[in-house]
Amino acid sequence: MDLGGVPIMESLYQKSILVTGSTGFLAKVFVEKVLREQPNVKKLFLLMRATDTNTAARRLQKEVIEKEVFTVLKEKLGKDFDSFITNKVIPIVGDIACENLGVSNSDVREELWREVDIIVNVAATTNFDERYDLSLNINALGAKHVLDFAKKCAKLEMLLHVSTAFVAGEREGVILEKPFYMGESLNGRPGLDIEAEMKLVEGRLKELCAYEATERAKTIAMKELGMIRSRLFGWPNTYVFTKALGEMLLLHSREDLPLVIIRPTIITSTYREPFPGWIEGTRTIDSLIVGYGKGKLKCFLGDPTSTMDVIPGDMVVNAMIATMVAHLNQRSEFLYHVSSSVQNPVHYYTLESSGYQYFAKNPCKDKDGNLVKLGKVTVFPTMASFQRYVTIRYRLPLKCLYMVNTAACKLLQPLYNDLDRKLNFVLRLIDIYGPYLFFRGRFDDLNLEQLRTTMRADGAVTDMLGFDPKCIDWDDYFLNVHIPGVMKHVFK
Numbered sequence: 001m002d003l004g005g006v007p008i009m010e011s012l013y014q015k016s017i018l019v020t021g022s023t024g025f026l027a028k029v030f031v032e033k034v035l036r037e038q039p040n041v042k043k044l045f046l047l048m049r050a051t052d053t054n055t056a057a058r059r060l061q062k063e064v065i066e067k068e069v070f071t072v073l074k075e076k077l078g079k080d081f082d083s084f085i086t087n088k089v090i091p092i093v094g095d096i097a098c099e100n101l102g103v104s105n106s107d108v109r110e111e112l113w114r115e116v117d118i119i120v121n122v123a124a125t126t127n128f129d130e131r132y133d134l135s136l137n138i139n140a141l142g143a144k145h146v147l148d149f150a151k152k153c154a155k156l157e158m159l160l161h162v163s164t165a166f167v168a169g170e171r172e173g174v175i176l177e178k179p180f181y182m183g184e185s186l187n188g189r190p191g192l193d194i195e196a197e198m199k200l201v202e203g204r205l206k207e208l209c210a211y212e213a214t215e216r217a218k219t220i221a222m223k224e225l226g227m228i229r230s231r232l233f234g235w236p237n238t239y240v241f242t243k244a245l246g247e248m249l250l251l252h253s254r255e256d257l258p259l260v261i262i263r264p265t266i267i268t269s270t271y272r273e274p275f276p277g278w279i280e281g282t283r284t285i286d287s288l289i290v291g292y293g294k295g296k297l298k299c300f301l302g303d304p305t306s307t308m309d310v311i312p313g314d315m316v317v318n319a320m321i322a323t324m325v326a327h328l329n330q331r332s333e334f335l336y337h338v339s340s341s342v343q344n345p346v347h348y349y350t351l352e353s354s355g356y357q358y359f360a361k362n363p364c365k366d367k368d369g370n371l372v373k374l375g376k377v378t379v380f381p382t383m384a385s386f387q388r389y390v391t392i393r394y395r396l397p398l399k400c401l402y403m404v405n406t407a408a409c410k411l412l413q414p415l416y417n418d419l420d421r422k423l424n425f426v427l428r429l430i431d432i433y434g435p436y437l438f439f440r441g442r443f444d445d446l447n448l449e450q451l452r453t454t455m456r457a458d459g460a461v462t463d464m465l466g467f468d469p470k471c472i473d474w475d476d477y478f479l480n481v482h483i484p485g486v487m488k489h490v491f492k
Contacts, residue, residue: 277485
């Protein structure tokens with residue numbers, strides 16, 4: 001790759017960029033970064049689901065521009081901020097689950113096909129057990145719809161697609177930056193066909209309608225179908241399975257369109273930009289952090305010495321921009337892991353230690369206003385040890401309650417139903433997240449490391465574009481950046 005010594009952000013001068021998934025965390029960090037570092041970008045078209053342009057404009061204002069991530073840009077521009085945003089950022093009514101991205105206004109469609117230089121696809125449904133029909137439409141077919149739209153753009157220089165490193169499933173050892181090809185399953189099982197999956201979903205929905213199933217029943221059936229089909233072909237859940245299908249569709253149909261696929265691992269709060277610790281939404285590790293701080297996390301399932309592959313959100317965005325610009329107009333495909341487990345691994349015990357230190361100095365309060373006293377967390381290093389604990393602590397008492405309730409003519413039925421529901425909910429979570437609690441893979445980022453090396457030698461990297469995890473002191477990051485950020489921005 002030849003960057004010609006051109007600073008990365010200068011390559012976006014007078015470019016028009018279409019961004020999908022624009023109300024999500026990563027897209028907001030991307031939009032803010034581009035506007036702050038390259039104010040001479042021509043246009044940022046933000047695709048968002050809305051009934052009309054006025055609704056889209058309100059969503060843009062409330063769900064994007066008014067967020068704290070734009071504080072630095074607001075301070076930088078002062079009174080010119082509103083006019084700057086109005087001139088640069090254009091909301092577009094649409095939906096990637098539809099052909100032509102759901103852009104029904106023909107004039108707007110033609111403008112996009114005429115003006116867009118770069119498309120950044122961040123849209124996805126990230127629920128591990130999402131309805132199979134929805135997940136297929138957004139994560140798989142949605143990627144294909146974005147690609148089809150990109151092919152109609154007269155001067156398109158790049159399609160950047162954000163996937164996830166966990167499309168690798170439950171592999172162990174070093175996981176290379178390799179593409180998925182159409183019909184390739186993780187367990188070698190033949191017969192993976194995306195069209196067949198769509199027909200299967202369609203047929204199941206018709207059956208449910210014929211039985212006059214409720215929406216709740218349809219949702220349960222679609223979630224179960226997604227998990228069954230995912231595991232049939234070797235993936236642990238519907239989310240990573242459909243993201244892998246999306247990659248297959250892109251690589252199979254891209255022809256000569258320039259394509260970069262980015263696979264980040266677990267995305268955490270910003271490391272440095274636009275300020276440290278900004279985050280939106282709850283990740284799995286954040287639930288652990290808050291549960292511990294509030295005294296509700298009594299036990300933990302997993303190996304504290306295992307690696308948790310996390311990467312700050314601003315580093316992911318910087319890698320997105322760098323890879324995108326590095327391959328503008330290169331008529332091929334490029335795949336990058338954005339990860340830390342090879343370059344600078346961090347373990348779960350670091351999160352545990354940082355959590356203890358933070359909440360010891362900044363204790364939470366319970367509902368009565370009393371300070372929460374931190375207790376020792378019981379760690380179950382194997383699934384078998386956890387199952388024994390659940391049996392003794394919950395299953396056996398619940399069985400006793402069932403017999404007492406039967407003898408008491410169902411007087412205790414509400415209590416039994418509540419405890420049974422809670423137990424099944426926990427077991428469902430363990431079933432979904434269990435594969436990641438004992439994950440033994442490490443995501444190699446050789447392609448990204450080569451890009452970093454090339455950029456350093458070429459003089460194209462400046463302090464404004466850092467994405468090297470080796471610079472992170474994880475103890476300091478979790479203690480002084482991420483945990484405070486989670487408590488401030490998510491659990492206010």
